[in-house]
Amino acid sequence: MARKVLGYIELVWTCDSCGTRNPGAIRSCTSCGAPQPIDVKFERVDPATFNFIKDEALIRMAKAGPDKHCPYCGTRNLAEAQICVKCGGDLTVGATSRPVGEIIEDETDLVQAASTNQADPTRQKVERKPLPKWALIVMILAILACCVFGVMYLTRMNQTDQLDATVSQAYWQRQVPVEAYQLVRASDWESNIPSNAQTYDCQMRYRYDSDTPKQNSEEVCGTPYTIDTGTGVGEVVQDCYYKVYEEYCSYDTMQWVVITTLVEDGYGTNAIWPSTSLTMDQRFGTSTERYTITFSTRSEEYQYTTTDYSLFQQAVPGSDWVIEVNGFGDITAISPD
Ligand SMILES: [Zn+2]
Ligand SMILES: [Zn+2]
Structure with missing residues (x-):
């Protein structure tokens, strides 16, 4: 200021x-x-x-x-x-x-x-009223309720049962995005745009406040007030700041863009990666894999999802496992029996 x-x-x-x-x-x-x-x-x-x-x-x-x-x-x-x-x-x-x-x-x-x-x-001065008593009580009750709920939640989370289970189904899904190097329209502050890029549709937009005047800034001043100089003469001053505007533009740039995502999925423990032949201006993006194992116990079915392919390969349908299930019915750990 x-x-x-x-x-x-x-x-x-x-x-x-x-x-x-x-x-x-x-x-x-x-x-x-x-x-x-x-x-x-x-x-x-x-x-x-x-x-x-x-x-x-x-x-x-x-x-x-x-x-x-x-x-x-x-x-x-x-x-x-x-x-x-x-x-x-x-x-x-x-x-x-x-x-x-x-x-x-x-x-x-x-x-x-x-x-x-x-x-x-x-x-401007905002006057703060002290909180009424009932609000304080409500707040304390709310905090207490949160504590009780939190403790209950954690106990249920940590309370686990070890169960004997059999793999009833193994499902896998693998995805590979294909990216192409393409001309893309992007927009940014002019100062952030690479100098060789073609810009268009530029607009002046408010960007930030500054204490000192800048290029393309608008002065915003508060109410004038008087200061005692100690001489019997008052100095009338105003606190000011500057709203700084900058050009915001659209521009063309070459970027890698996902044009399609290849998916392979199936049942069983032998997963394969999707494949295709790429043209000169294409590449594969970051691939993802997801394996879902369905376990059956005497009374219930549980699903477990992982990205660990070597663990999944052991989950041959019909094999026996020991699973750990928490209070919410979620599997927290599995191991072959
Ligand atoms: Zn004197
Ligand atoms: Zn007098």
Whole structure:
């Protein structure tokens, strides 16, 4: 978030002794002559508008740094002053600089000032209400229920039975994708597209937010607000960021594309791979294999699926096995008997 200075405005302070509102840069009350107190609170002259200062000298003073109070008589002096304007005391040691950087408006002023500006999401404060008691109880109950369910689930998972079973069926399926090197239309951010590719249908699209201006960026600024410079002059600033847009294009590229998938399947324990003859611009993709063994016990049938071909080859229909079945009826392990 970049802070942008819009300009400077005159501030006012109220005299403790007589209640007169004095201009920020005036160091003793215009009515009763009382010195400005060290903990003075500056306010905006008019919270609804910004009347920017045009006087260059006043702006220079605001930029020079915070005023300082004389260690001997308390009088406010300019930042660059060496000796006190009132008592002539040495200001190079022991002078107290005014606090800087405090934001002058409160939230209600901001809302008024924001009427002509779009609201800045970064300055919005979301009030959080504490959770009601019943919600807390519901949450605790829900967590407890989850724990109980989780424990039950794990027990069922881990509770296994060893059963004698016979292989009643062995089924296999093998797949081989065939890929071809083809011209494909793809789309991406222009900066990601290979320079030799032909691009078309380019569109400006929002890509990300940046703190600094970039090529093709749009500035988004929040509500202006005023900062105390410590001089009686306020600095009006705005927090801004940049929405960066980039070209998003379609382009043509050569890629390997799956054009067909060859499948072989069958029953029994001898599986074969599908095959075909490839043309010059074709290749085989990553092949997959899946073997399903059906076991029968005295009362029930269980299915077990694996990619282990050497294990599957032992599952000759009619052979005897020992299988482990968990609480959900799933086989967790098999071994030939
Ligand atoms: Zn006064
Ligand atoms: Zn002094």
